[in-house]
Amino acid sequence: MTQAACSEERINKVYQEISKKYFEIDATTLENSTPVQTDIPVINSNLEKKHIKQFLLSNCSCGHDCQLQFAYDELIAARSEFRALSTQEKNCYILGQLRLL
Numbered sequence: 223m224t225q226a227a228c229s230e231e232r233i234n235k236v237y238q239e240i241s242k243k244y245f246e247i248d249a250t251t252l253e254n255s256t257p258v259q260t261d262i263p264v265i266n267s268n269l270e271k272k273h274i275k276q277f278l279l280s281n282c283s284c285g286h287d288c289q290l291q292f293a294y295d296e297l298i299a300a301r302s303e304f305r306a307l308s309t310q311e312k313n314c315y316i317l318g319q320l321r322l323l
């Protein structure tokens with residue numbers, strides 16, 4: 223087995239374990255223990271802009287210049303939309319992104 227295939231198999235296994243645990247949680251328990259977040263968290267927009275600009279000007283640590291695939295406005299919008307999600311929605315989104323890796 224190639225190193226990439228081995229790594230993919232390992233990621234799939236971890237993903238399956240995490241998603242199994244997550245989706246096994248009783249919906250009522252989730253509702254009672256984690257209040258649905260209705261307010262969009264207040265953020266320091268100057269700091270947010272600084273972080274995004276810094277990210278776009280830095281080479282990605284993976285060596286593939288991933289930062290070139292994003293536009294400043296796109297990142298501002300995406301981060302704002304993500305913050306507006308409930309905790310459960312954020313968890314599902316992150317699990318979905320891990321699955322795509």
Ligand SMILES: [Zn+2]
Nearest residue numbers: 282284286288
């Ligand atoms: Zn990268």
